[in-house]
Amino acid sequence: xxxxxxxHSCLSPCANLDMAPSEIVSRAVAAGMDGIALxxxxxxxxxxxxxxxxxxxxxxxxxxxxxxTSEEVHSLALFDTVExxxxxxxxxxxxxxxxxxxxxxxGDQPVVTWDDDIVEMEWRILAMGCRxxxxxxxxxxxxxxGLFIAAHVDRANHxxxxxxxxxxxxxxxxxxxPGGGRFYDAVELSRTADDAIxxxxxxxxxxxxxxxxxxAEDVARVWTEAEGxxxxxxxxxxxxxxxxxxxPRLTSF
Ligand SMILES: [Zn+2]
Ligand SMILES: [Zn+2]
Numbered sequence: 001x002x003x004x005x006x007x008h009s010c011l012s013p014c015a016n017l018d019m020a021p022s023e024i025v026s027r028a029v030a031a032g033m034d035g036i037a038l039x040x041x042x043x044x045x046x047x048x049x050x051x052x053x054x055x056x057x058x059x060x061x062x063x064x065x066x067x068x069t070s071e072e073v074h075s076l077a078l079f080d081t082v083e084x085x086x087x088x089x090x091x092x093x094x095x096x097x098x099x100x101x102x103x104x105x106x107g108d109q110p111v112v113t114w115d116d117d118i119v120e121m122e123w124r125i126l127a128m129g130c131r132x133x134x135x136x137x138x139x140x141x142x143x144x145x146g147l148f149i150a151a152h153v154d155r156a157n158h159x160x161x162x163x164x165x166x167x168x169x170x171x172x173x174x175x176x177x178p179g180g181g182r183f184y185d186a187v188e189l190s191r192t193a194d195d196a197i198x199x200x201x202x203x204x205x206x207x208x209x210x211x212x213x214x215x216a217e218d219v220a221r222v223w224t225e226a227e228g229x230x231x232x233x234x235x236x237x238x239x240x241x242x243x244x245x246x247x248p249r250l251t252s253f
Contacts, residue, residue: 001034001230002247004220005062006076006151006188006210009050011040013107013127016215020116021050023216025057031220035230037062037078037210041126042092044085045111051082052114060230066151067092068129069137074151074158076188077141080232084144091140095131096124134160134168135175138183147232147239150184152212153202154193160184167205179236186239191222191250206239209246222247 007024008015021038028036036059038050047063054061063085064078079085100123101109109122132140141148156162168183170176177183186206189198199207208224225245228234238244 001227002032002223002225003035003037003230004028004033004210004213004223005037005078005149005208006039006066006212007036007219008040008066008212008214009038009046010108010110010112011043011046011122011126012214013041013101013109013125014214015040015107017108017110018216019214020112021046021053021114022116024050024213024219025053025059027216027219029057029059031223033059033220033223035060035062036220037064037076039064039066039076039078041066042068042089042096042124042130043122043126044082044089045122047082047085049112049114056114062230062232064146065089065092067132067137068158069134070129070131071134071160071163072129072158073134073160073163075134075137075160075184076149076151077137077146078149078232078235079144079146084146087144088141088146092130092132093124097128099125099128101125134183135170138177139175142177145232147185147235148183149208150187152190153187154190154198161201167202180240185236186244189246189249192252193249195246195249206242206244207246208244209249222250
């Protein structure tokens with residue numbers, strides 16, 4: 001199966017407004033994806049819409065977000081259900097600055113329906129980090145039954161290696177996560193990362209490549225392949241076996 005685990009909808013302030021859940025799903029189906037994940041910045045409020053679009057199109061979908069923690073690092077939190085993703089959203093929102101978005105500066109943040117109507121504009125600034133740390137966030141994601149993936153670790157900005165110099169590991173027993181014990185279940189390379197340089201640096205981890213699409217043309221331009229079920233449990237066993245294959249990278253952005 002082929003999957004793209006990092007896609008932004010119009011709810012992300014930096015994403016194009018053409019990124020309606022319906023458009024994301026039709027692009028992913030046309031690109032031959034078996035599974036996708038919706039990962040807006042700090043919020044899963046468009047997951048109910050994409051769940052319905054995915055159901056109608058017969059493509060599998062995981063529901064989550066790209067969390068920006070207090071280290072200014074981006075990590076993906078992925079869940080099997082909309083309810084889990086919305087519970088994660090509540091937990092992140094509770095640690096966000098209570099500042100009202102300025103669309104002129106940061107961009108619009110529409111919450112939409114499956115058939116492209118605007119429900120409301122999210123008022124919080126989703127372009128800002130929350131006060132949760134990586135260990136706290138990993139623990140919350142795993143308590144809720146999700147997957148935690150270090151996003152675009154090859155990038156200098158907002159990546160765990162860029163910010164901390166390495167992928168953090170639990171230092172004390174209380175930080176150990178269920179299963180493997182580590183904070184991250186897998187590590188993501190960006191669409192342009194040079195595999196020959198990066199794969200040796202992260203060989204302790206399962207590796208994914210996803211589009212991080214912010215506009216429709218970029219959905220599933222790169223992807224990950226593996227044999228198994230497209231679900232949290234299925235991906236957990238694929239990651240434990242480090243059994244992923246990456247699509248070719250793009251040599252221009
Ligand atoms: Zn990011
Ligand atoms: Zn992203």
